[in-house]
Amino acid sequence: MPDYPIYAYKEMLDEEFPFKIEVRRPLTMNRHLHAHEHLQLCYMLSGSCLHWAAGQQYVLTKGDLFSIPPFQEHRLEERNAMDFVMIQVDFMPHAINESFRDMSQIQTFVDFAYIRPLISEADLMPKMTLPPSTQTVVENLLQVTLVEWEEKEEGYKLAIKAELLKLLVITCRQYQRYSQMQSPNERQIVAHHREAFYEAIAYMETHYQEELHLEGMAAKALMAASYFSHMLKLVRGKSFIELLSAIRIQASMELLRGTDLSVTEIALRVGYNHISHFNRTFKKHTGVTPGDYRKHQT
Template identity: 30%
Template sequence: MSKTRSTFVMPGEHFFEPGIPIYVNRACETFEMAEHSHEFIEITYVSEGSGVHYIAGDAVPVEHGTLFFIPIGRSHVFRPRTMRKDRPLIVYNCLFPARYLVELRDAFPHASELCEPFIEQRVHWFSMRDDAGEYHALFREMHREFSARPPGYLGVLAALVVRILAGLYRHQLQLGSPERDRPQWLSIDEAVAYIDRHYASSLRLGDFAAKANLSERQFSRLFRKQTGMSFTEYVQGIRMDAACRQLAASHQSVAEIASEVGYSDLKFFHQLFKKKIGVTPRQYRQQARSTS
């Protein structure tokens, strides 16, 4: 590593293997890492803990769910809030050279709109919040693919990077738009992400519509257009999927599972499960265990 302006410059050759233009890891941040910049782009996700991210002269508080886009040459370092072993600061790092964005643009022509701002380096460093946990799931999958390297993993990694870039690009568009001009599709995206993570809580269409500054009728129309389902159908589908997973993998009672996925009325849960899945919860559990 060469030293520049009291920070280390990390060269790509320390991370990228021949034929693999991407590097993904999961690291525990300490006080041992020196402030540094690098010759590649980095997208970082705070998976656990809290601390401070010192970047380009700013001190940014971080916690679980904070995501950063860090362009080439930007000096930075993470510091944990505490050195207690039971409260580590864990981050996922996704690194790739600038030319990888050109390769993605050429491989995914329809993604050129997403890649161009990052290729042309019009985007400075920025952070965003992942309140719904959507990006946490993407980074976990990316790390699994990179670590295990099953057949086709480079294609899966490319698709995941494009998906993350889409979120970053949309976030930048949102920041550049006045609240009154906020794209309506963004409100539905946020609603879907929230439902996917908080399906067991009380979910009311009116609350989502009010947050989006839309009438319930407008919100319902947009929700159906973007998901192909009504608000109620979508919520029920997510809850049934969760119930199926728990029936197959746990020894909890049906009543306990019904409660955990958002239904206090056990009779209604049984009726809905039979209607959506085609069998009763008990029958589904028996079938799942007989095929495992």
């Protein structure tokens, strides 16, 4: 277990609308090492401070946008007693829209917010400095969001969702331009980590009959186990156990429809060593037993 607290998003955010926006200054910054289950996007409005993340120190100045992905240890620190103002946005992706439980449609944002900050290469800074014109747009957007959050007038959640979606789109487009200025080696490192994650999913989809464990699949994905499970939830809408079960049950349904194999043989073929566990899982996913499912397919 880590020697710093990891906050579940339900401890810090409203479960119905998991979103929060705050202004951070030297007197209100979090100086203690911590991590959280939700995503955090931060924008430096003015001044400068130090940011410690994954054991490394980074200097933040006006116009910097950076991401704190789930489970990443981090803290802020003053820089030579300098003043600063930072806007901090905490949210779970499904706060925007339930469909954002599947983030695969905005791969560029996933690269910036979830993949890149994990990479410990010293030359890969986990931040992006926005050009002046984009800074103005982002600052106006964040100001509108702050007002909506503080005043909470009728419809404020819809208004915040709209502004948050704009922020994600701006981040996507800006990171796409930003990544084009990186060296081929830097782009290759990010691509390698992204590909490792999707290769781990592909392995689950083709080796589901094997005894698969979260730790082993996370290692293939070049991620810690808790982070890998969170990323699966993000891009596929399911945790490791949920996704593996769904893959196995889908395969068993195909075998029930297309073969004369017994239910016990099918259970073994899709990775279940205990027929009772297979029956319970199948009914949980489909609402019927494997036998009843087969009867209704003929």
